[in-house]
Amino acid sequence: MSGAVLEVxxxxxSFGALVAANNLxxxxxxxxxxxxxGSNGAGKTTFVNMVTGYLKPDAGQVKLDGxxxxxxxxxxxxxxxxxxxxxxxxxxxxxxPVDNILVALEIAGDGGSVFRPARTKGSLDRxxxxxxxxxxxxxxxxxxxxxxxxxxxxIDIAMSLASRPRVFLLDEPTSGVSTEEKFPLMDKVMAALExxxxxxxxxxxxMEIVTRYADRVLAFYSGEIIADDxxxxxxxxxAVQKYVTGTxx
Amino acid sequence: xxxxxxxxGLAALGALVFIAIGLVVPAWFLFTMTKAVGxxxxxxxxVGLLRGGLLSFGQGLYYCGGAYVSGLMANWAxxxxxxxxxxxxxxxxxxxAALVSPLVARYRGxxxxxxxxxxxxVAYGVLTKIAAIGGSDGFNVPKPTLLGYHLAETGFGLYxxxxxxxALAAAVCRVHFDSGLGLIASAAxxxxxxxxxxxxxxxxVSTRSFILAGxxxxxxxxxxxxxxxxxxxxxxxxxxxxEMVFIAILGGYASVTAVFGTAxxxxxxxxxxxxxFPESWQMLLGIFLLLVIVFLPRGVGSMWAKPAKNHAIRxxxxxxx
Numbered sequence: 357m358s359g360a361v362l363e364v365x366x367x368x369x370s371f372g373a374l375v376a377a378n379n380l381x382x383x384x385x386x387x388x389x390x391x392x393x394g395s396n397g398a399g400k401t402t403f404v405n406m407v408t409g410y411l412k413p414d415a416g417q418v419k420l421d422g423x424x425x426x427x428x429x430x431x432x433x434x435x436x437x438x439x440x441x442x443x444x445x446x447x448x449x450x451x452x453p454v455d456n457i458l459v460a461l462e463i464a465g466d467g468g469s470v471f472r473p474a475r476t477k478g479s480l481d482r483x484x485x486x487x488x489x490x491x492x493x494x495x496x497x498x499x500x501x502x503x504x505x506x507x508x509x510x511i512d513i514a515m516s517l518a519s520r521p522r523v524f525l526l527d528e529p530t531s532g533v534s535t536e537e538k539f540p541l542m543d544k545v546m547a548a549l550e551x552x553x554x555x556x557x558x559x560x561x562x563m564e565i566v567t568r569y570a571d572r573v574l575a576f577y578s579g580e581i582i583a584d585d586x587x588x589x590x591x592x593x594x595a596v597q598k599y600v601t602g603t604x605x
Numbered sequence: 606x607x608x609x610x611x612x613x614g615l616a617a618l619g620a621l622v623f624i625a626i627g628l629v630v631p632a633w634f635l636f637t638m639t640k641a642v643g644x645x646x647x648x649x650x651x652v653g654l655l656r657g658g659l660l661s662f663g664q665g666l667y668y669c670g671g672a673y674v675s676g677l678m679a680n681w682a683x684x685x686x687x688x689x690x691x692x693x694x695x696x697x698x699x700x701x702a703a704l705v706s707p708l709v710a711r712y713r714g715x716x717x718x719x720x721x722x723x724x725x726x727v728a729y730g731v732l733t734k735i736a737a738i739g740g741s742d743g744f745n746v747p748k749p750t751l752l753g754y755h756l757a758e759t760g761f762g763l764y765x766x767x768x769x770x771x772a773l774a775a776a777v778c779r780v781h782f783d784s785g786l787g788l789i790a791s792a793a794x795x796x797x798x799x800x801x802x803x804x805x806x807x808x809x810v811s812t813r814s815f816i817l818a819g820x821x822x823x824x825x826x827x828x829x830x831x832x833x834x835x836x837x838x839x840x841x842x843x844x845x846x847x848e849m850v851f852i853a854i855l856g857g858y859a860s861v862t863a864v865f866g867t868a869x870x871x872x873x874x875x876x877x878x879x880x881x882f883p884e885s886w887q888m889l890l891g892i893f894l895l896l897v898i899v900f901l902p903r904g905v906g907s908m909w910a911k912p913a914k915n916h917a918i919r920x921x922x923x924x925x926x
Contacts, residue, residue: 408802434804446802448795459792463803468785473608475783519804 361386361555362407362438362523367416369402369579376402377413378579384523388555389546391566391587394576394600400559401443403576404525408440409433421522439521443528443559445512449501453492453511456500457483460518489548490514506537513545517552524549526558530565538562542569563591563601575600609780616776619862623768627761635760636832641872642767643829644852645865646774650818651853652864653778656787657814658713658794663721664822664849666705666728667698669840671823672830676746677738679831685750687766691827698823702816710811713797725841732838743837746830760832767828774821775861781817782861790814822849851890855897857904867905 360383369377377399384390392400405411407418409430418426425433434440448456458475461482462468487493490510495503500511509529516524529545530538542565549556560566566573566587573590575583577599583590590596597603627635647664654661671694678684678693709720733741749756749763756762781787790810793800797807830836839845852871856863871890878886901907 430801431804431806434802440802446796446799448792448799450795451792455788456792459788459800460803462785462789463800463805465785467805468789470781470784470786471609472785473780473783474785474788515799515803 358383359386360384361421363417363419364407365417365419367403367406367418368414369406369411370414375579377406380416380581382574382581382584384555384557386522386555387553389569389571390555390557391570391573392557392559392576393561393563393566393573393590393596398576398600399579400576401527402579404440404527404557404559408438408525434519434521437519437522438525439516439519439523440525441509441513441516441527441529443531445508447500447508447511447515450499452497453487453500453503454480454483454496456511456515457486457518460515461486464519486514486518490544506533506541509533509541510544514548517548520552521554523555523557526556528559528561530560530562538565539568567591608783612779613776616772620768620772624765627764627768632759635764637872637876638869639760639764639767639832640829641869642771642865643825643832644849644872645771645868646825646828647822647849648852648856648864648868649774649778649861650821651849652856652858652861653782653790653814653821654818655853656782656794656858657790657811659811659814660718660850661721661815661818662718662843662846662850663723663725664818665841665843665846666721666725667701667819667822668826668829668845668849669725669728669732669836669838670701670826671695671698672826672836672840673697673732673738674823675827676744676830676836679747679749680744685747686753687749687751687756687763687831690749690831691766691770691824694827694830695820695824698826699816699820701823702819703812706812706815710808710815722843722846725846726843729838729841732841739837741838743835743839745835746833748834749831763832767832770824770828771865774824775865778817778861786810786813851894855894855905857901857906859903860906860910863904863906863910
């Protein structure tokens with residue numbers, strides 16, 4: 357046993373002649389803060405989509421807590437303990453944030469019961485408490501399709517955390533969020549995760565976010581991992597500077 | 606008070622009021638109301654499907670299935686007790702829905718609507734060809750009984766049974782729609798990808814709603830088969846299913862009682878218009894539907910059924926916009 361909560365071995369994926377993932381091997385320890393960087397088309401989202409069951413890999417294996425989850429559908433992967441948020445928030449648009457969280461809590465609990473009303477005082481209190489962790493309580497009663505981008509991102513993340521995943525993947529959490537909002541947003545996410553022992557993997561283009569919140573960085577290029585180390589080491593790697601950050605002299 | 610008990614209590618009270626009304630209205634109205642309940646039950650199932658984002662144009666299949674199975678049981682086994690017939694019809698409708706659900710519950714939107722309609726038309730075609738059960742003429746259903754007693758010729762007995770069934774069905778659906786499962790079904794209408802990534806199966810959610818709708822349609826088919834004293838393949842014809850959709854859309858999915866009201870209005874318009882202006886009654890219904898869509902886009906039921914309040918968040922200040 358390596359002690360890793362997530363083990364990815366030899367993951368491969370091609371779309372016709374394009375190799376989107378070429379022999380990816382990653383081990384993620386509990387409570388890790390891992391960032392995935394790379395230019396567009398480098399294979400980050402393909403990696404996330406394969407790990408979370410949206411795409412089936414051509415070869416390789418994904419293990420969560422030692423359990424093979426490689427070809428499971430997304431709902432069973434979530435139930436196994438791997439949650440994800442989306443680059444474009446996936447919300448129930450006509451519902452309020454409270455109802456969105458109620459849905460997440462219902463599913464994370466016993467999957468919903470016909471004999472228990474969804475809106476009891478206890479369940480509503482828990483939903484509001486969840487929103488409070490992200491500073492969203494003042495938006496609780498408005499339809500989410502009327503809310504600003506940063507708030508929608510946080511609701512999406514809050515929903516994903518309702519099941520208290522062992523590994524949590526965030527796909528570009530700060531994309532579409534203003535410069536002023538990006539650090540408060542990440543601060544709220546990290547604060548909400550404190551004490552959870554969840555490993556966090558986030559896809560990110562913003563190197564300020566990467567250096568501030570990650571303790572390890574994987575750099576992707578052309579479907580391969582070209583660097584895997586602490587943020588400073590990776591960002592000073594000549595290959596990363598050439599192919600990812602574009603800062604090579 | 607426990608909200609489930611309160612819902613069933615209100616349903617019982619409503620049933621008593623409508624049974625009392627039945628004592629003072631003429632026999633023709635009792636028949637019309639009984640038939641409206643039959644249609645309303647099918648539409649109630651459709652409301653459940655609509656809440657989950659599914660629109661079936663083939664509920665006639667389960668309506669017809671319930672009517673045929675219970676009618677044949679009455680004819681062949683001599684069982685005329687309404688409790689047994691309604692139970693059998695409900696189970697038959699639900700079972701047929703369960704049998705076809707692995708096929709249809711994977712589809713959405715127009716594909717789901719067309720597939721359900723195709724299945725109901727297949728059933729129509731098959732039933733018209735089976736001479737042993739009356740072919741295209743169908744067959745008569747014997748007069749019903751209740752616990753060994755014949756029901757009154759005035760139709761009051763059958764009407765009272767219909768009212769009790771309607772109240773029970775409405776209460777069961779209210780409890781279901783307000784439950785955790787009901788909330789997840791509504792969320793599936795909004796965003797299936799999110800529901801799957803939260804750990805629930807949209808297929809299971811859809812299947813449950815579909816079987817519930819099938820059971821309710823079977824119940825409605827049994828009731829109307831007995832009320833009319835006759836069942837025929839037309840129960841499964843696409844225009845029958847379309848009428849149920851019309852009733853469900855008019856009622857909307859905010860309320861579980863509205864569909865019975867809109868079914869009654871539809872029946873009354875059809876009865877009177879058919880008598881006084883037989884060529885244009887569909888136009889009247891069309892105008893009615895237009896008015897409802899324009900002025901009550903969430904259906905007639907939205908006049909009295911408001912969205913569920915989240916009492917815990919009332920005190921939270923709304924942000925400035």
